[in-house]
Amino acid sequence: MSDAPAAPLPTDRFIVGVDLGGTNLVVGALSVDGSRQFGMHSIPTRADLGADGVVERIVQLIERVIAETMAATGYSRTQCLGVGIGSPGPLDRERGMVIFTPNLGWRDFPLRDRVQDGVKLPASLDNDANCATLGEWWLGAARGGRNVVGLTIGTGIGGGLILDGRLYHGASDVAGEIGHSTIDSIGRRCGCGNYGCLEAYASGPAIADRAREALVGGEPSTMPTLVGGDLGRLTAAVVYDAAKQGDRLAIEVVRETARFLGTGVANLLNIFNPDVVVLAGGVTQAGDALFEPMRAEVRRRAFKPAVDACRIVPGILPNAGVIGAVATFAQRQGLM
Amino acid sequence: MSDAPAAPLPTDRFIVGVDLGGTNLVVGALSVDGSRQFGMHSIPTRADLGADGVVERIVQLIERVIAETMAATGYSRTQCLGVGIGSPGPLDRERGMVIFTPNLGWRDFPLRDRVQDGVKLPASLDNDANCATLGEWWLGAARGGRNVVGLTIGTGIGGGLILDGRLYHGASDVAGEIGHSTIDSIGRRCGCGNYGCLEAYASGPAIADRAREALVGGEPSTMPTLVGGDLGRLTAAVVYDAAKQGDRLAIEVVRETARFLGTGVANLLNIFNPDVVVLAGGVTQAGDALFEPMRAEVRRRAFKPAVDACRIVPGILPNAGVIGAVATFAQRQGLM
Numbered sequence: 001m002s003d004a005p006a007a008p009l010p011t012d013r014f015i016v017g018v019d020l021g022g023t024n025l026v027v028g029a030l031s032v033d034g035s036r037q038f039g040m041h042s043i044p045t046r047a048d049l050g051a052d053g054v055v056e057r058i059v060q061l062i063e064r065v066i067a068e069t070m071a072a073t074g075y076s077r078t079q080c081l082g083v084g085i086g087s088p089g090p091l092d093r094e095r096g097m098v099i100f101t102p103n104l105g106w107r108d109f110p111l112r113d114r115v116q117d118g119v120k121l122p123a124s125l126d127n128d129a130n131c132a133t134l135g136e137w138w139l140g141a142a143r144g145g146r147n148v149v150g151l152t153i154g155t156g157i158g159g160g161l162i163l164d165g166r167l168y169h170g171a172s173d174v175a176g177e178i179g180h181s182t183i184d185s186i187g188r189r190c191g192c193g194n195y196g197c198l199e200a201y202a203s204g205p206a207i208a209d210r211a212r213e214a215l216v217g218g219e220p221s222t223m224p225t226l227v228g229g230d231l232g233r234l235t236a237a238v239v240y241d242a243a244k245q246g247d248r249l250a251i252e253v254v255r256e257t258a259r260f261l262g263t264g265v266a267n268l269l270n271i272f273n274p275d276v277v278v279l280a281g282g283v284t285q286a287g288d289a290l291f292e293p294m295r296a297e298v299r300r301r302a303f304k305p306a307v308d309a310c311r312i313v314p315g316i317l318p319n320a321g322v323i324g325a326v327a328t329f330a331q332r333q334g335l336m
Numbered sequence: 337m338s339d340a341p342a343a344p345l346p347t348d349r350f351i352v353g354v355d356l357g358g359t360n361l362v363v364g365a366l367s368v369d370g371s372r373q374f375g376m377h378s379i380p381t382r383a384d385l386g387a388d389g390v391v392e393r394i395v396q397l398i399e400r401v402i403a404e405t406m407a408a409t410g411y412s413r414t415q416c417l418g419v420g421i422g423s424p425g426p427l428d429r430e431r432g433m434v435i436f437t438p439n440l441g442w443r444d445f446p447l448r449d450r451v452q453d454g455v456k457l458p459a460s461l462d463n464d465a466n467c468a469t470l471g472e473w474w475l476g477a478a479r480g481g482r483n484v485v486g487l488t489i490g491t492g493i494g495g496g497l498i499l500d501g502r503l504y505h506g507a508s509d510v511a512g513e514i515g516h517s518t519i520d521s522i523g524r525r526c527g528c529g530n531y532g533c534l535e536a537y538a539s540g541p542a543i544a545d546r547a548r549e550a551l552v553g554g555e556p557s558t559m560p561t562l563v564g565g566d567l568g569r570l571t572a573a574v575v576y577d578a579a580k581q582g583d584r585l586a587i588e589v590v591r592e593t594a595r596f597l598g599t600g601v602a603n604l605l606n607i608f609n610p611d612v613v614v615l616a617g618g619v620t621q622a623g624d625a626l627f628e629p630m631r632a633e634v635r636r637r638a639f640k641p642a643v644d645a646c647r648i649v650p651g652i653l654p655n656a657g658v659i660g661a662v663a664t665f666a667q668r669q670g671l672m
Contacts, residue, residue, distance in 0.1 A: 090641050099641055147507050159607070163499055170609020171483050172645035177606040182637065184532075185519045185599045194637050196520075263521045270513040271495070271607070273506025301518065301530050305426050305435055309508035 011035060014069055015329050016062050018085040018115070019128060019321030021045060022103030022155035025054070027061040028322040029069045032081065032335055034139050038072055039065035040319050047104045054104070055111070058085075059118035066119075082122040084329030086131030086321045087111055088156065090174045096125045102191045103156050126328040128321055129158025130167055130176060135324030136278045137162050140317040145276035149268050151178060152321070153261075153283035156191070157199040161272070167328070179203070183263045201260040204283050207236040211253045221249040240286050257283070258290050262297020269302035269310055280315025287314070347371060350405055351665050352398050354421040354451070355464060355657030357381060358439030358491035361390070363397040364658040365405045368417065368671055370475050374408055375401035376655050383440045390440070391447070394421075395454035402455075418458035420665030422467030422657050423447055424492065426510045432461045438527045439492050462664040464657055465494025466503055466512060471660030472614045473498050476653040481612035485604050487514060488657070489597075489619035492527070493535040497608070503664070515539070519599045537596040540619050543572040547589045557585040576622050593619070594626050598633025605638035605646055616651025623650070 011033045019026040028040035041061060045054060066080055088101040096112025098104075112125040133150025136142040142150065148162040157179025161168040169175050179199035180192050187196030188206070200206055212231050215221055223242045227233040242250035265277055284290060291314065299307050317323055330336045347369045355362040364376035377397060381390060402416055424437040432448025434440075448461040469486025472478040478486065484498040493515025497504040505511050515535035516528050523532030524542070536542055548567050551557060559578045563569040578586035601613055620626060627650065635643050653659055666672045 090639050092641075100639075161607075163504065164502075166500070168499065170642070170645075171611040172609055172641045174605075174639050174642040174645070175607065175609035177639060177642075180606045180639065181603040182519055182599050183521050184523075185596065187520075192639075260521065263518050267517040267603070268607075269510075270516045271497075271511065271604075273508055273511035275507040303426050303436075303510050303513060303516065303528075305428075305508045306506070306510040306513075309506075309510070 012075065013079050013081050014038070014073075014075065015081050015326045016065055016083045016121075017131075017322035017325035017329070018058055018062065018083060019131065019319065019325060020054075020058065020085065020087045021128065021321070022047065022088065025057060025061065026319055026322050027058070027065050028319055029065050029080070030323060030326045032330055034323075037319075037323075038069040040322065041065065045104070051104075051106050051109050055114045055118065058115055062115070062119050080121060081333065081335075082124070082329055083115060083119060084131070084325035084327070085112060085115060085123055085125045086128040086325040086328070087125060088158065089127040090177070091125055091127055093125055093169065093173045096123070098125075124329045124332045126325065127158065127160065127173070127176065128152065130160040130169070131324030131328055132158070132280060132315070132320040133160025133162060133176075133278065133324065134167055134327045135317055135320035135322070136280065136315050138327045139323055140278070140320055141313045141315050142276045142278045145274070147272060147274040148276045148278065149178070149272060149274045150315075151265075151277070151279045152281040153202060153279060154204055154281040157203050163272070167331075178264065178268065181264060181267060183260060183267070198260065198264040202257050202264070202283065204236040207239055207253060207257055207283065208234045210256065211239045211250065214249055214253065219249045222247045223250060236283055243286070243289060254286055254289055255293050258293035259297045261290070262294040263301060265294065265312065266298045266301030269298060269306040273306050274310055277310060277312045278315050279312070280317075280320055284314050348411065349415050349417050350374070350409075350411065351417050351662045352401055352419045352457075353467075353658035353661035353665070354394055354398065354419060355467065355655065355661055356390075356394065356421065356423045357464065357657070358383065358424065358437075361393060361397065362655055362658050363394070363401050364655055365401050365416070366659060366662045368666055370659075373655075373659075374405040376658060377401065381440070387440075387442050387445050391450045391454065394451055398451070398455050416457060417669065418460070418665055419451060419455060420467070420661035420663070421448060421451060421459055421461045422464040422661040422664070423461060424494065425463040426513070427461055427463055429461055429505065429509045432459070434461075460665045460668045462661065463494065463496065463509070463512065464488065466496040466505070467660030467664055468494070468616060468651070468656040469496030469498060469512075469614065469660065470503055470663045471653055471656035471658070472616065472651050474663045475659055476614070476656055477649045477651050478612045478614045481610070483608060483610040484612045484614065485514070485608060485610045486651075487601075487613070487615045488617040489538060489615060490540055490617040493539050499608070503667075514600065514604065517600060517603060519596060519603070534596065534600040538593050538600070538619065540572040543575055543589060543593055543619065544570045546592065547575045547586065550585055550589065555585045558583045559586060572619055579622070579625060590622055590625055591629050594629035595633045597626070598630040599637060601630065601648060602634045602637030605634060605642040609642050610646055613646060613648045614651050615648070616653075616656055620650050
């Protein structure tokens, strides 16, 4: 966030936001004041194409969104100020580099400059979960929060921190890797190489893994039928569907997920004492079935003054990552 | 930290600092510029005397330190600006209340006002571990750090956070309760009522408990001899002595302690990305025997950019808590 005094936000300029996920790539544009949204197209990331292939898809989608925005508004291309990119991390923001992403398989990749070269517009890079948190703080469920923790739970678990009203990056842009905090020091193996990370219990793939393990153990469940007998097709979404239909094993898997998330969130409450924790991403779509037992676990584990000070809410923006990517670009340019 | 411009720090004024621990109570005084120290007397806290009895001991020791400072300097009592108190938490800083301390057994106790009434000087209250962290940042091992995490490991495990150069308190003054972050969600029972808190593994009493459990299991060791056969007298200090003398079981207990602490510190690196982690308190007196395997565990568990950005160091101030309590008072008065 810039220390420069904020100028009035122009409505006749727009910024493109890119939300690069392990599974999907979403691109949209917002007027700088946040009042108008354009595009918001989602396509598969296709990590299998490699970094070059993914960059090509990003650039094509940005061009499409710029064209659509111009068509919808009558603006010229010069009214597009640039591109904010949210990417899985860790990153080096200053150099615009992706240092490492387990879910895309990239190392030391100059994502910002590659996109910048492709679209001939200035670009900025920030962590995807930082962007999602900033999006919910700017226009979503965490609006008005002073100390905000955001968790984005999908293929992985990302985290973002807004402390004393500012996006907090830490000493080397790694801050907020909450998915890789240990909740069980001798626990499940994580994609990052460690054991017992929160992500190894409560990400989408981890939920599917835990359900599969319980099924292999022979517990009765409708889940095998829902995937036509092929447990390889089991996903968190299938677990949630089965739970909604009353499948006891699936319900227990969801409750366990809530307890694991509640443990991670309680740690954040005891360490950060935030006024808002906002959780978003596919895994949170279980709604109250997840949030109620999660809040109960947090109450069990966190100090009461921390619990009392904090609301734990689902994200409300379908495209928080894109919106936050726009906000990070605007902030780096001193526009907000 | 005050936003007001810092005035030149007077050398001819002094502030008394109180470091209230579960076991010992330490009181000293510093000139406001930090250049001179007086007193630094440590007496047993005597929590068994109840809150009133402990307050009486605090007030008596403050009076003694003020008298000694006046005698040593020729200053008058009016040159004593006030008293900074560091206390176990959680606290309500604004109201000067101790909300709850498991180790002293207090609830909703107006510590600041009781001390203020006793010595007839303005007082401020902050978390003991916040004070210790601020002390190491002001005059000790964390000097120059921008994002600092401090851990004080003794009877309990306290934590303090300095983020972007400011002591961070969170939404309701609970921030930094790192000892009560879960490292094993179905793990050891903690004094706070939860399971698997870092404190339940690596505080002084937890180290003694783990050693005792291993001994009851029948493992050969010199430790029973060191305590005259009475395992109730086993402390972390005894474990450390035995480890220094080459006792294999004691060495393993120290290594395990390092792994548990390393897990907690790795979580802090992945979440906060600090440039300094400073660890102090009795448990850290094992020195390299503890710090080397702890750093190794951190390297195993934390993201490399976070590891590379951070030095993990022992505290160097024998009375960081007192020094930091003075600093919190000075900051609240806008003096620094």
